Amino acid sequence: MNDHHHATTYVPKSAFAKWFESRLPIAGLIHSSFVAFPVPRNLNYFWTFGGVLFVMLVLQIVTGVILAMHYTPEATKAFDSVEHIMRNVNYGWLLRYLHANGASMFFVAVYIHIFRNLYYGSYKAPREVLYILGVIIYLLMMATAFLGYTLPWGQMSFWGATVITNILAAIPVVGDAIQSLLWGGYSVGNPTLNRFFSLHYLLPFMIVGVVILHVWALHVPGNNNPAGIDIQSGRDAVPFHPYMTVKDGFSLVVFLIFFAWWVFYMPNYLGHADNYIPANPAVTPAHIVPEWYFLPFYAILRAIPDKLGGVIAMFGSIVVLALVPWLDTSKVRSAVYRPIYKQFFWIWVVVCVILGWLGAKPAEGGYVIAARIATAYYFAHFLVIMPLIGFFEKPKPLPRSIVDSVLGPGASRIPVGAAAAPQAKG
Amino acid sequence: MGKTMTRAALLALLAAGVGMSEPAFPAGETPVPPQLKWSWQGPFGTYDRAQLQRGFQVYREVCQACHGIQRVAFRNLAEPGGPEFTRGQVQALAAEYKIKDGPNDSGEMFERPARPADRFPWNFPNEQAAAAANGGKAPPDLSLMAKARTFERGFPWFVWDALRQYSENGADYLTALLVGYKDAPQGVTVPAGGFYNEYYPGHIIAMPPPLSDGQVTYAKGADGQPAVPETVAQYARDVTAFLAWTAEPHLEARKRLGFVVILFLIGLTALMYFTKKKVWADVGGEIEDRPGVKTV
Numbered sequence: 080m081n082d083h084h085h086a087t088t089y090v091p092k093s094a095f096a097k098w099f100e101s102r103l104p105i106a107g108l109i110h111s112s113f114v115a116f117p118v119p120r121n122l123n124y125f126w127t128f129g130g131v132l133f134v135m136l137v138l139q140i141v142t143g144v145i146l147a148m149h150y151t152p153e154a155t156k157a158f159d160s161v162e163h164i165m166r167n168v169n170y171g172w173l174l175r176y177l178h179a180n181g182a183s184m185f186f187v188a189v190y191i192h193i194f195r196n197l198y199y200g201s202y203k204a205p206r207e208v209l210y211i212l213g214v215i216i217y218l219l220m221m222a223t224a225f226l227g228y229t230l231p232w233g234q235m236s237f238w239g240a241t242v243i244t245n246i247l248a249a250i251p252v253v254g255d256a257i258q259s260l261l262w263g264g265y266s267v268g269n270p271t272l273n274r275f276f277s278l279h280y281l282l283p284f285m286i287v288g289v290v291i292l293h294v295w296a297l298h299v300p301g302n303n304n305p306a307g308i309d310i311q312s313g314r315d316a317v318p319f320h321p322y323m324t325v326k327d328g329f330s331l332v333v334f335l336i337f338f339a340w341w342v343f344y345m346p347n348y349l350g351h352a353d354n355y356i357p358a359n360p361a362v363t364p365a366h367i368v369p370e371w372y373f374l375p376f377y378a379i380l381r382a383i384p385d386k387l388g389g390v391i392a393m394f395g396s397i398v399v400l401a402l403v404p405w406l407d408t409s410k411v412r413s414a415v416y417r418p419i420y421k422q423f424f425w426i427w428v429v430v431c432v433i434l435g436w437l438g439a440k441p442a443e444g445g446y447v448i449a450a451r452i453a454t455a456y457y458f459a460h461f462l463v464i465m466p467l468i469g470f471f472e473k474p475k476p477l478p479r480s481i482v483d484s485v486l487g488p489g490a491s492r493i494p495v496g497a498a499a500a501p502q503a504k505g
Numbered sequence: 506m507g508k509t510m511t512r513a514a515l516l517a518l519l520a521a522g523v524g525m526s527e528p529a530f531p532a533g534e535t536p537v538p539p540q541l542k543w544s545w546q547g548p549f550g551t552y553d554r555a556q557l558q559r560g561f562q563v564y565r566e567v568c569q570a571c572h573g574i575q576r577v578a579f580r581n582l583a584e585p586g587g588p589e590f591t592r593g594q595v596q597a598l599a600a601e602y603k604i605k606d607g608p609n610d611s612g613e614m615f616e617r618p619a620r621p622a623d624r625f626p627w628n629f630p631n632e633q634a635a636a637a638a639n640g641g642k643a644p645p646d647l648s649l650m651a652k653a654r655t656f657e658r659g660f661p662w663f664v665w666d667a668l669r670q671y672s673e674n675g676a677d678y679l680t681a682l683l684v685g686y687k688d689a690p691q692g693v694t695v696p697a698g699g700f701y702n703e704y705y706p707g708h709i710i711a712m713p714p715p716l717s718d719g720q721v722t723y724a725k726g727a728d729g730q731p732a733v734p735e736t737v738a739q740y741a742r743d744v745t746a747f748l749a750w751t752a753e754p755h756l757e758a759r760k761r762l763g764f765v766v767i768l769f770l771i772g773l774t775a776l777m778y779f780t781k782k783k784v785w786a787d788v789g790g791e792i793e794d795r796p797g798v799k800t801v
Contacts, residue, residue: 120788162576162649165755172755173762317788325784329777336770343763344548344670347652352675355653355752356645365706436660 088115112298117316118323119304121485125195126302127330128188130323134331135185136290140283142178143227150230152276154269157232158357176346182224183349184338186372189217197403198424200412201303207404209296212289214401219286221373226279228370232272233354238367240275241267246380249387266360306484307413308477315481366441374438375431379457381442382450392454399461406461408469411477419472420465427460538656538681538704541742543673545749548764551757552750555732557588559723560747563740566721568647571639571712573627576648577751580621586757587750595621602626640698640711651675651745651752676749678704683741686714716740 089110091097100106149168151160164171193213196202202210225243229236244267248258263270301310310316317323341349349371353364369377376393383389399406414421430453437450478484544553561582564574579599582590590598599619604626607614619626627646629635635643655674658666665671681704689701689708699709716737723731733739750756 159576166576166581172759176759321784322788325777325781329774329781332770332774332777336767336774339763339767339770343759343766345667345672346759348667348672352653352655355649 112294112319113324114318114320116298116301116319117310117313118302118319119306119310119315119481120317120322121304121306121481122302122323122326123305124326124330125191125199126304127323127327128192128195129297130327131188131331131334132185132192133290135181135188136283136286139178139181139185140287142174142181143280143283146174146178147280150276152230152272154232154272154358157230157272161231173342176342178227180338180341180346180349182227183341183370183372184334185220186224187337188334189220190372193217193400194428198414198421199303199305200307200407200409200414200417202404203407203412204404205300206296206303209293209300210404211401212293212296214397216286216289216293217400218397219282219289223279223282223286224370224372226275226282228354229272229275230279231354232358233351234356234358234362234364235351235354235367237267237358237360238364239369240271242367244271246386246390246393249390251387268360303412304481305413305415306478306481307411307416308481308484311480312482368439371435371439374436375434375457376438378434378438378450379454381438382447382454392458396454396457399458403461403465406465408466409472409474410469411474416475416477417468417472418475420468423460423464423468427457430456430460535656535706535708536703538674538677540671540673540677541680543676543746543749545746545756546673547670548760550760552587552746554589556743556746557750558590559733560743560745560750561588562723563716563721563744564647564747567715567740568744570628571635571644573629573646574625574648574751575627575646576624577754578622578624579619581754583621584754587754588747592621599623642711644712647748647751649752651679651749653752654678673749675752676745679745679748680741682710683716683745684738 089100089107091100091106096106146164149160149164149171151157161175164175166172168174196210196213225239229240244258244261247261248254250257259265261271261274262268263274347355351368368374376396379396380389380393383392409417409420411417414424434450434453434457437446437453440446442450543550544556545551579595579602582588582598583592583595599621602619602623602625603616604619604623605614606617609615627635629638629643632643652675656678658674682702685702685704687701687703689695693701693708695701695709699711700713701708702710718736721735721740723733723735726732733743753759
């Protein structure tokens with residue numbers, strides 16, 4: 080870890096704290112990471128979603144652990160046990176709706192977090208590892224969400240599991256082996272549900288592990304910021320506490336209102352009616368559609384006429400994200416100073432939304448053509464447009480410092496005081 | 506230039522949405538169920554007790570012959586937020602049903618009258634028996650039906666629905682289905698054992714028209730008249746309301762708690778906002794707060 084940040088300003092006060100700190104300096108670590116840690120003073124509200132995501136992860140784990148106390152991962156009992164939770168467990172309906180909608184809110188927050196990253200160039204040096212850890216967390220989230228959606232063992236659970244495990248069979252050589260390993264048999268059935276439940280319980284703790292690495296990797300270079308320039312003096316920074324804690328807290332409460340809207344007033348809106356029909360291997364639903372947060376990838380999967388090609392494109396659409404630090408050839412981080420990239424960023428966002436909409440539509444006629452065009456554009460954005468813009472774009476002049484970017488040149492009159500004290504240099 | 510391109514992209518998105526929502530679902534195939542007014546709509550919605558009681562009566566006298574509500578226990582009928590029959594009524598009602606229990610000490614299965622803790626038994630011993638008696642397909646359990654059916658709303662209505670809390674699509678569909686029996690239009694042949702229904706996907710439904718005017722006799726008021734008309738439309742709405750409750754028995758508690766939670770969060774938001782303002786004032790305030798200064 081960077082010595083600079085952990086040459087902590089924490090001073091143990093009590094005799095016990097001194098004794099403990101000399102044996103396990105965890106209080107100093109926490110203090111330097113979440114109290115004195117210097118953050119750029121110009122972080123906007125898009126930077127508060129890391130905190131929101133952390134709270135969502137904890138909430139999902141807490142509600143999930145309690146739900147697991149009442150849930151039965153057995154094919155003939157799973158659906159009934161979920162209904163038992165909904166009807167007979169005290170506040171079971173609340174736990175389940177929090178957990179189910181919590182997954183959606185988790186993805187809302189992570190998409191804002193990812194779009195913020197791509198807009199302000201947070202993936203660029205020296206934050207590549209931090210960024211790739213984020214892509215890994217996102218992949219783990221997707222796996223966890225997919226596994227979780229199968230657990231109520233409704234029609235969409237069953238057929239979603241069938242579709243996704245079937246596409247894995249397209250992988251050459253090992254595909255069939257992976258598929259039967261996941262199934263635990265020759266089709267989706269009780270063994271599948273057992274292992275999906277086990278994995279659904281396991282993966283969130285792996286996410287916690289990678290989140291710790293993600294935060295660690297963040298605390299080495301520190302936060303990027305809307306100006307995309309480094310902290311140069313104490314004037315550019317404020318300590319994490321109380322400035323970011325209070326700002327993150329405010330943002331979190333607003334986010335919770337949004338969350339509560341779904342949980343209490345439209346808890347089934349983001350789900351599928353078909354999942355209130357118990358799984359029936361003999362009846363295929365008219366449209367098998369994944370949850371909204373998977374729709375763009377589902378559109379990409381179906382856009383490619385070849386099964387293996389579709390699988391490659393779908394996974395490729397996430398792998399390409401991990402390569403972004405090297406595909407972006409511009410030296411400037413923030414899109415604020417990148418007039419061309421800024422335009423293409425928003426076009427790409429619109430293309431993602433279109434892909435999401437197409438993912439919910441049947442794969443026929445004009446929809447397929449549109450999905451192919453959008454898929455091609457999605458990849459072209461990263462593989463062609465991003466590298467080229469770096470060469471042709473003339474960035475706007477960067478401000479000399481974060482303080483300058485905030486208040487214009489000659490902003491030296493801002494009081495710095497205690498705010499800058501814990502921070503000597505970048 | 507920046508604004509123009511963003512706007513062009515948004516327009517393209519809109520055009521795509523409007524232009525393409527048509528071909529996959531040809532207009533007129535299946536009409537969209539009308540959106541009815543329900544007492545449990547909106548943030549303060551509650552079930553109408555009298556309507557749930559009438560709906561239960563319709564279920565019992567009409568639907569129960571074929572369809573179960575096996576996830577519902579008799580005791581639920583007396584619980585708050587539902588039809589709220591008295592405990593005495595529920596006890597008497599349960600006693601009219603037979604439950605297969607056992608084995609007893611001599612290893613025999615036996616029948617006994619139901620107790621409030623029991624769930625509603627189905628008229629058929631199993632799926633196969635129900636299928637055999639109903640032309641090959643078992644009539645589905647109705648406990649969750651109001652959440653297990655819906656209809657396509659499409660862009661941009663689904664955005665509007667989220668804002669106005671439209672969650673009664675299942676109920677609207679069920680009522681539309683129950684009143685949607687019609688003579689088949691010219692050129693459509695209805696196979697034997699099937700019936701033409703305007704709102705059923707594919708239109709050919711195996712369930713015969715279940716309701717007819719005057720079929721269920723509602724309790725009379727002081728004036729000797731029932732409080733609501735004894736018509737198919739009214740029966741359909743009442744039984745739909747009852748099924749909305751069987752599907753979501755804690756809806757009232759959920760909405761009540763939701764209001765308190767959101768009120769609390771709004772209060773907390775205000776406190777957090779002013780706390781944040783005060784804290785950030787120490788370092789010259791937040792960038793967004795400075796008038797006349799270019800923000801990033």
